Amino acid sequence: MPSLEDELFPSTPGKFKIDRGHNINRQFHRCFASTSTMFIWALFLIALTASYLSFQSFVDSGNRYFTASWGGIQWEKQIRNSAKTNRPGGMSVLVTGAAGFIGSHVSLALKKRGDGVVGLDNFNNYYDPSLKKARQSLLHSQAILVVEGDLNDVKLMAKLFDLVAFTHVMHLAAQAGVRYAMENPSSYVHSNIAGLVTLLETCKSANPQPAIVWASSSSVYGLNDKVPFSELDRTDQPASLYAATKKAGEEITHTYNHIYGLAITGLRFFTVYGPWGRPDMAYFSFTRNILQGKTITIYRGKNKADLARDFTYIDDIVKGCLGSLDTSGRSTGSGGKKRGPAPYRNFNLGNTTPVKVPTLVNILEKHLRVKAKRKIVEMPGNGDVPYTHANISLARREFGALA
Numbered sequence: 436m437p438s439l440e441d442e443l444f445p446s447t448p449g450k451f452k453i454d455r456g457h458n459i460n461r462q463f464h465r466c467f468a469s470t471s472t473m474f475i476w477a478l479f480l481i482a483l484t485a486s487y488l489s490f491q492s493f494v495d496s497g498n499r500y501f502t503a504s505w506g507g508i509q510w511e512k513q514i515r516n517s518a519k520t521n522r523p524g525g526m527s528v529l530v531t532g533a534a535g536f537i538g539s540h541v542s543l544a545l546k547k548r549g550d551g552v553v554g555l556d557n558f559n560n561y562y563d564p565s566l567k568k569a570r571q572s573l574l575h576s577q578a579i580l581v582v583e584g585d586l587n588d589v590k591l592m593a594k595l596f597d598l599v600a601f602t603h604v605m606h607l608a609a610q611a612g613v614r615y616a617m618e619n620p621s622s623y624v625h626s627n628i629a630g631l632v633t634l635l636e637t638c639k640s641a642n643p644q645p646a647i648v649w650a651s652s653s654s655v656y657g658l659n660d661k662v663p664f665s666e667l668d669r670t671d672q673p674a675s676l677y678a679a680t681k682k683a684g685e686e687i688t689h690t691y692n693h694i695y696g697l698a699i700t701g702l703r704f705f706t707v708y709g710p711w712g713r714p715d716m717a718y719f720s721f722t723r724n725i726l727q728g729k730t731i732t733i734y735r736g737k738n739k740a741d742l743a744r745d746f747t748y749i750d751d752i753v754k755g756c757l758g759s760l761d762t763s764g765r766s767t768g769s770g771g772k773k774r775g776p777a778p779y780r781n782f783n784l785g786n787t788t789p790v791k792v793p794t795l796v797n798i799l800e801k802h803l804r805v806k807a808k809r810k811i812v813e814m815p816g817n818g819d820v821p822y823t824h825a826n827i828s829l830a831r832r833e834f835g836a837l838a
């Protein structure tokens with residue numbers, strides 16, 4: 436019968452040559468010569484473990500303190516100040532994606548007319564975050580606070596609604612870009628699906644519930660070939676994961692409108708451009724490359740057809756966003772329960788005059804006074820669509836948007 440000692444120590448030769456029998460006992464006794472010494476050792480070990488654990492929790496809480504970019508009395512005061520309205524009947528608006536291109540413009544326009552604005556942005560590095568920081572500073576100079584945090588942070592979202600009874604949410608935070616979805620698909624799910632649901636969950640439970648206006652996209656029309664695109668056209672053939680997440684957003688928001696009585700407006704933006712724009716967009720990257728003497732790649736569709744976009748200027752989009760907020764209607768629910776039907780709307784916001792991509796390059800050449808080095812290639816199967824063209828009669832009718 437193997438002894439306990441035999442069972443505890445492997446019989447195969449290994450790194451540790453076991454000195455059996457007396458030696459083991461001797462070693463054991465050398466360490467724990469008596470019960471009293473054993474007791475002291477045990478105490479020592481307990482003390483060591485306890486101090487390690489408390490040190491760990493100190494480090495953890497320290498990390499929480501130092502890495503958290505929100506929280507504290509001062510921060511709460513700043514939030515309340517930023518949300519304060521400055522006109523009779525003014526709105527208190529939570530603008531998500533406030534350090535983004537459209538978010539920063541909309542925030543400034545709201546503040547300018549006397550509405551209260553609190554911004555939220557996760558400052559991700561899809562493009563250089565220093566541009567987002569610069570926009571944040573611009574907003575800060577107009578007394579708009581942009582909180583650094585993620586939509587998926589349930590505690591932060593709840594805290595913001597604890598501090599301010601937002602009347603409206605302008606939800607512009609998203610993973611943008613059509614072609615990048617092939618490189619980083621999960622970022623679209625994280626922001627455009629999970630983040631949207633977290634926001635809606637927060638809004639549904641808020642008391643009072645805010646009305647929500649959010650950024651959908653022209654890309655929901657996907658392979659639709661009926662032009663100009665009308666809200667009545669089919670949107671069940673997305674050409675990219677980006678488009679699919681925006682289309683999913685329209686379905687998800689409909690559900691929250693239906694179950695919880697949230698007033699919801701989706702805005703289908705058509706390729707927005709302007710100052711403080713996104714460096715990943717063609718007008719921006721073409722300009723940079725032309726100035727640096729680099730070759731630009733211009734995609735072309737089937738049968739050598741030029742691609743075209745209904746490029747829309749930011750000021751028109753801002754008008755559409757404010758018009759949507761002003762006509763959003765009210766959410767009817769409270770405490771997570773629907774009390775009656777609430778408005779659910781989707782609008783195109785576009786220029787209504789598509790421009791071919793080579794024409795865009797001609798315009799840039801003219802203004803930059805530099806000839807572009809063009810490389811024309813077949814449009815790769817990366818989610819692009821050949822053209823976009825908005826019909827905006829619905830938006831015009833509802834709030835006289837744009838021109």
Ligand SMILES: O=C(O)[C@H]1O[C@H](OP(=O)(O)OP(=O)(O)OC[C@H]2O[C@@H](n3ccc(=O)[nH]c3=O)[C@H](O)[C@@H]2O)[C@H](O)[C@@H](O)[C@H]1O
Pocket residue numbers: 611612613651652653654704705706707715716717718732733734735742743744792819
């Ligand atoms: O309306 C939208 O819903 C979307 O608009 C925008 O997407 P797009 O319309 O694809 O804009 P953008 O990249 O500027 O490409 C413009 C044109 O240049 C072509 N293009 C582009 C890059 C290139 O290297 N070559 C090229 O020919 C390209 O094929 C295209 O024909 C937003 O980025 C997106 O987030 C979403 O909001």
